[in-house]
Amino acid sequence: MHLEGGCYCGKLRYAIDGEPMMMGQCHCRECQYISGGSPNVFIAFPIPAVTYTKGTPKTFMREDLDAAATREFCETCGTHTTTRPQGFPAVIVKVGTLDDPSVFAPGVIIQAADKQAFHRIPEGVPVFERFPG
Numbered sequence: 001m002h003l004e005g006g007c008y009c010g011k012l013r014y015a016i017d018g019e020p021m022m023m024g025q026c027h028c029r030e031c032q033y034i035s036g037g038s039p040n041v042f043i044a045f046p047i048p049a050v051t052y053t054k055g056t057p058k059t060f061m062r063e064d065l066d067a068a069a070t071r072e073f074c075e076t077c078g079t080h081t082t083t084r085p086q087g088f089p090a091v092i093v094k095v096g097t098l099d100d101p102s103v104f105a106p107g108v109i110i111q112a113a114d115k116q117a118f119h120r121i122p123e124g125v126p127v128f129e130r131f132p133g
């Protein structure tokens, strides 16, 4: 599939050419900071599928965690566009930054161990306390 997206202010834009590896909803504590408190919805793509077409993202990685993800965001408006996890060769795209977020449908629920009581899990979707397999 071909998709495009970018940050809230438009200084950062990306294009995707490839098939999703996973679509999901993540309840981890880290995602709660970035989403504003709700679970984070994401689509994972193979690394070569995602390219920045405008601007260069600022990156951040926590140094106090063993396998911290590299987080990419717009240095002007702060929108978090993408994450590069360690140990999983993928670019994780934040669904809200797609031009058309309606392509998303949750296929898996991950990190349910960190779920808050006010989070909602859709019916009929496999739920994992941490990660599948």
Ligand SMILES: [Zn+2]
Pocket: 007, 008, 009, 010, 011, 012, 074, 075, 076, 077, 078, 079
């Ligand atoms: Zn921006």
Ligand SMILES: [Zn+2]
Pocket: 026, 027, 028, 029, 030, 031, 032, 040, 111
């Ligand atoms: Zn998460």
